[in-house]
Amino acid sequence: MSARHLLSVADLDAAGVRQLLDTAAEMHDVQRREVKKIPTLRGRTVINLFFEDSTRTRSSFEIAGKWMSADTINITGKGSSTSKGESLRDTTMTIAAMGVDAIVMRHMASGAAHQVARWLDESGSATRVVNAGDGTHEHPTQALLDAYTLERRLGSLEGRHVAIVGDVTHSRVFRSNLLSLPLLGARVTVVAPPTLMPSGARAWAEHDGWTMSHDLDDVLAQGPDALMMLRVQKERMSGGYFPTPREYTVGYGLTRPRLAAYLDRQPEGVILHPGPMNRGLEIAADAADAASSLVLDQVSAGVAVRMSVLYHLLAGGEGSAA
């Protein structure tokens, strides 16, 4: 990959995504070894700077770094969107000044990783930034691991149809997948109640060539190759986005009868969810645990994909990855 940082899937082109996924496949083999340790990033320091808690993503990056022999350090900061303590610039410039090679950053504010990368670049710092989720904007490594997981199961995504369902307005997973899936040749249908569609969705869909729907059953009847269920972000739900959880589930949940109807139509169909799941709300337990569910494959792929990203950002990309 050519970009200095990984802030957005928009930093990548199709070849860049391909390269990251191919390296992830090599890294995935390391995961199956008895001794899961390669020297690739020996002497490198990676800081996991998590202003917003996420055990899943933080552990995944931490394991990825450790298996490649990097020194990984976790810093969790309280940077609530109302607290006005030390500025984000001061916090991150201080950490970078310690000489770290990469900052893997999770922040509750959209664009935070972009801002930090700009401040670092302006100051001449060599530190790289990996966006591990910025507010309701993007989560590029999640999109990469989703693509990896889908390809492992379905083969090429060229011409495939993926439905992304749920709380899209608050979803960084949605925004990143909306960029990565078309790069791999897939077409996307986005399903959400009108209140959970992002602003300007109609014009956006027209510009970028995706389809918008408010009718999940109608979309399932088209037999998409994959269903990407999104978490309903209850913590962001102060605005009364839907009347009741019951109504949401009836309209947009992957319920047991809905799953049966879908698999009837599309026996090869698969289900993804970025986790953590609200079982019974956006996804029924039967769907989460079904043979067609790739939820745990996603988790496993996550480590491989993050190894690949750190490798390409920090190891210069020479020679074999693993």
Next chain:
Amino acid sequence: MSDLLITGARVLDGDATDVLVRDGRVAALGADASGAKGDAEVVDADGLVLLPGLVDLHTHLREPGREDAETIATGSAAAAIGGYTAVLAMANTNPVTDTGEAAERVLDLGRATGLVDVQPIGSVTKGLEGAELAELGLMHRSRAGVTVFSDDGRCVGDARVMRRALEYVRAFDGVISQHSQDPELAGPTACCHEGELSGRLGLPGWPAAAEATIIARDAQLSLLTGARVHVAHVTTAEGLDVVRWAKAKGARITAEVTPHHLLLTADLLAGYDPVYKVNPPLRPAEDVAALRAGLADGTIDVVATDHAPHARHDKEHAFVDAAFGMLGLETAFSVVHDVMVRSGAMDLAGLARVMSTAPARIAGLADHGRAIEVGAPANLVLVDPAAEVTVDRDASASLSRNNPYHGRTFTGAVRTTILRGRVTAAAGEAHA
């Protein structure tokens, strides 16, 4: 104080003439001026245009409370450099200007500095809380003689409170300057224009309707009470349409636009740079075009800066957490000249109307925004319509650096500012 003889200036785009200033007033024009020159200090204004000094109906000076971002002294210097002879200081300081004493303190600090007339704006409600009326009458009766009231930074969202405020200030023909933005519609985290870009960026935004609905409500309240409403910083074509409709209905409504809403567009937010974070937000190009047309056709009465200085560290947060606002006093003339006059949308007389005469009239400042004639107070500015100016944020008199125009070049420069016959700024330097 020595006399000033301004030689060879075009007065409001007329023929070149001489202007003699004595005892703080315009004493003579043309041949009379050169004849009576005596030992006057001569200001060579060859190629320059003389306008009434600019008046800013919407300035944030941060004192008291945030003297690290701006003081009345530094803000006054920036204003004088920008061609202003009077500024109205918004009430959202800490403490809030919500009493007569607080208003007098702002007035006195301005007088002590002496670079521009600093006229305090009083808050509409106590502490800007939106609930109880501030001491509107006492502020008016104070030495500061407050006539403009605003909770700016916040909208007076409660219709009943707004109605009472209007009824109250009607008694002395005060005016309520409203930050027109429904506080409930978009919620507390909104930080930009709501549209396709905010959807892509994952930033919560304000729809244009949040502005238009409040303007419509306030227009109805103006018709109900007979009091004056001033729409601070209108930003949307929809809001503008409502102003147009309200004026046609006979409502006592005036409106202002900022230089930045006449030039900058919402797409600048794509890089999440907080220098472009302002409230109300930058809007799409269609709105910018509508605002320019609305200013040219008189629907918008005033250009006001909404000069909003912020300490560097208050802008160095994640976009949603960074402070709202941008600098404007030093660059306003150049931006408006470039966007409106050079483009042919309006002439210099029009610029003088929207940046001096109309704001002075709305604020009731009798000594500012006057026609340049014998006997008028010598509150004046000399501008060079042909000069190119490249903005350098580090060359500012403001204590803050949140200047969105850094590196941009405009045509049209302020040369010399004169307050009551005294040069307060020349060639980009304030003269205390």
